Amino acid sequence: MRNAFADELTRLGDADPRLVMLSGDIGNRLFDKFRAAHPGRFFNCGVAEANMTGLAAGLAMNGLRPFTYTITPFVTTRCLEQIRTDVCYHDVPVTVVAVGAGLAYAGLGPTHHACEDISFLRSLPNMKVICPGDAWEVRAALRAVVGQDKPVYIRMGKKGEPLVHAGPVADFEIGKAITISDGDAVCLLSTGNMLPEAVEAAKLLAGKGRSARVVSFHTVKPLDEACLAEAFAKFDLVVTLEEHSLIGGFGSAVAEYAVDHGHDTLKLLRVGTPDAFFKRSGEQEYAREELGLTGHQIAERVLTRLSR
Amino acid sequence: MNVTSREPNTELLRRRAAELRGRVVLMSHQAKSAHLASSLSCCDVLAAAYWHVLRIDPSRPDDPRRDRFILSKGHAAMALYSTLAYRGFYSVDLLDTYTRDGGKLAEHPPANLLPGVEAATGSLGHGLPIGCGIALSARIKGEEPFRVYALLSDGECNEGSVWEAAMFAAAQKLEHLCVVVDYNKWQATARSNETLQLSPLRDKWEAFGWDAMEIDGHDVGLLARLMAEVPNGSGKPVAIIAHTVKGKGVSFMEDDNNWHYRAPTAEEVAAAHKELGLT
Numbered sequence: 001m002r003n004a005f006a007d008e009l010t011r012l013g014d015a016d017p018r019l020v021m022l023s024g025d026i027g028n029r030l031f032d033k034f035r036a037a038h039p040g041r042f043f044n045c046g047v048a049e050a051n052m053t054g055l056a057a058g059l060a061m062n063g064l065r066p067f068t069y070t071i072t073p074f075v076t077t078r079c080l081e082q083i084r085t086d087v088c089y090h091d092v093p094v095t096v097v098a099v100g101a102g103l104a105y106a107g108l109g110p111t112h113h114a115c116e117d118i119s120f121l122r123s124l125p126n127m128k129v130i131c132p133g134d135a136w137e138v139r140a141a142l143r144a145v146v147g148q149d150k151p152v153y154i155r156m157g158k159k160g161e162p163l164v165h166a167g168p169v170a171d172f173e174i175g176k177a178i179t180i181s182d183g184d185a186v187c188l189l190s191t192g193n194m195l196p197e198a199v200e201a202a203k204l205l206a207g208k209g210r211s212a213r214v215v216s217f218h219t220v221k222p223l224d225e226a227c228l229a230e231a232f233a234k235f236d237l238v239v240t241l242e243e244h245s246l247i248g249g250f251g252s253a254v255a256e257y258a259v260d261h262g263h264d265t266l267k268l269l270r271v272g273t274p275d276a277f278f279k280r281s282g283e284q285e286y287a288r289e290e291l292g293l294t295g296h297q298i299a300e301r302v303l304t305r306l307s308r
Numbered sequence: 309m310n311v312t313s314r315e316p317n318t319e320l321l322r323r324r325a326a327e328l329r330g331r332v333v334l335m336s337h338q339a340k341s342a343h344l345a346s347s348l349s350c351c352d353v354l355a356a357a358y359w360h361v362l363r364i365d366p367s368r369p370d371d372p373r374r375d376r377f378i379l380s381k382g383h384a385a386m387a388l389y390s391t392l393a394y395r396g397f398y399s400v401d402l403l404d405t406y407t408r409d410g411g412k413l414a415e416h417p418p419a420n421l422l423p424g425v426e427a428a429t430g431s432l433g434h435g436l437p438i439g440c441g442i443a444l445s446a447r448i449k450g451e452e453p454f455r456v457y458a459l460l461s462d463g464e465c466n467e468g469s470v471w472e473a474a475m476f477a478a479a480q481k482l483e484h485l486c487v488v489v490d491y492n493k494w495q496a497t498a499r500s501n502e503t504l505q506l507s508p509l510r511d512k513w514e515a516f517g518w519d520a521m522e523i524d525g526h527d528v529g530l531l532a533r534l535m536a537e538v539p540n541g542s543g544k545p546v547a548i549i550a551h552t553v554k555g556k557g558v559s560f561m562e563d564d565n566n567w568h569y570r571a572p573t574a575e576e577v578a579a580a581h582k583e584l585g586l587t
């Protein structure tokens with residue numbers, strides 16, 4: 001996803017002189033093209049995320065479109081006050097871009113994990129929260145972001161994730177979920193880098209004679225309420241999938257929606273990370289397996305629920 | 309508690325630092341792990357601290373009277389893990405489990421999991437505030453003061469929290485607190501002074517109220533002497549600006565920031581070990 005981000009931003013930067021790229025001293029070589037094309041609009045802000053974010057707010061106040069970028073916890077929780085007060089309160093078009101969502105950087109340990117950021121960011125007034133499901137959605141999200149003028153948070157995985165879309169997502173809209181494949185036994189609502197696991201789960205379920213609708217719920221805020229209303233009306237089982245805590249994330253947002261709109265909350269199954277730091281070493285695949293976030297584990301849980 | 313002898317055994321410290329470097333190179337190779345050059349940069353500081361300066365007893369890692377060492381630049385975890393193993397906090401065999409599924413040695417030091425690791429670091433700019441708190445706690449509790457050391461990287465000095473802590477420590481005259489800055493002039497993606505202006509770094513720490521000094525950060529004997537002298541009678545916290553070379557000890561890694569991310573091949577490990585005099 002991150003290479004798609006750098007590439008798409010470079011293109012957008014060619015067309016739009018308001019785009020400014022701010023990096024928190026990460027992404028070695030990643031922005032070489034952007035820098036070469038727009039040397040006056042790239043700044044390595046160093047290991048100083050609070051300043052980077054306040055700076056972005058200032059740039060945006062004077063008409064520019066800054067993007068802040070570093071590893072997820074450092075571009076979100078490390079500078080949350082600046083995001084809240086400088087960006088969201090002033091309601092200026094800063095885009096906060098995080099790399100390494102959830103357990104993407106599992107091996108780096110809990111300082112680099114990010115299973116709470118959706119919770120924090122979506123509670124901020126004026127903030128939109130986008131969690132692209134693959135590199136094509138990253139590109140589409142960026143184009144959509146540049147076409148509006150509000151604070152946005154984009155939560156990306158790392159590099160080399162499987163592609164789910166076959167090519168550019170033409171009809172991408174912020175706040176409008178994308179149906180990847182349809183089915184009738186269960187509705188899998190996936191946000192962010194869990195999308196390939198959702199697709200895998202659907203495949204396994206199909207093998208067991210259960211067809212699943214797979215939805216890339218790329219925008220956690222604002223929620224696509226029409227999509228949710230339809231899911232709760234049509235399906236007996238609605239599953240949320242996220243590489244994020246069950247406290248305050250996508251599943252929580254859907255649960256809030258279901259409660260507020262009188263849907264049958266017994267239909268809802270939320271899959272996410274537990275209320276605990278994942279301290280053991282090992283990469284993302286291992287962490288997902290340990291926490292029950294892989295496609296086959298999701299399929300098993302769904303089958304158990306459907307056979308009740 | 310082992311009592312610090314007056315004169316550091318420079319020969320021994322050099323040998324220890326070389327062994328640490330050798331191990332770190334091997335770990336990076338085995339795990340394909342980043343931050344090799346960052347780890348090599350500070351092996352002399354770790355050797356001086358753990359084999360001369362610190363009043364510690366590896367068999368009693370929670371002794372309340374122990375000196376504390378916080379690796380604030382947590383991305384040099386391989387250097388800390390090796391140091392703690394070689395110093396006897398846990399078995400050297402544990403180093404083979406670095407980054408393995410289900411292990412205790414992730415790529416940054418963990419909280420409450422490994423003996424000798426005083427604080428979980430990896431997010432830069434946290435070690436010094438924590439160190440201030442630990443140093444202040446001894447005063448509040450009326451305990452016999454112990455010393456607190458925090459090893460920072462130069463890029464880490466970009467963080468405002470470092471300077472907030474620096475002002476706090478100076479105001480509180482935390483003279484048992486010592487910072488060592490691993491000043492290797494590189495950060496993750498660029499030269500430090502081209503990113504944010506750190507220079508003149510010693511003057512900055514001095515202006516912030518510290519007894520600041522500038523030394524060759526690979527002079528392990530001098531490091532040991534100055535760190536052991538804390539508190540040094542100035543009545544101030546002590547900042548040692550250690551001029552270092554990123555990747556130190558392996559000629560083809562020195563001052564080449566590609567090794568911030570790159571891991572060595574088996575041939576490169578062999579060449580490095582040869583240079584380090586370990587074969």
Ligand SMILES: Cc1ncc(C[n+]2csc(CCOP(=O)(O)OP(=O)(O)O)c2C)c(N)n1
Nearest residue numbers: 025346430431432461462463464494495496
């Ligand atoms: C708060 C925070 N922001 C960003 C990072 C990502 N990161 C890891 S190491 C590093 C910089 C490395 O340079 P320096 O601090 O000078 O240490 P060196 O490796 O040169 O010793 C960065 C930005 C981090 N670990 N913590």
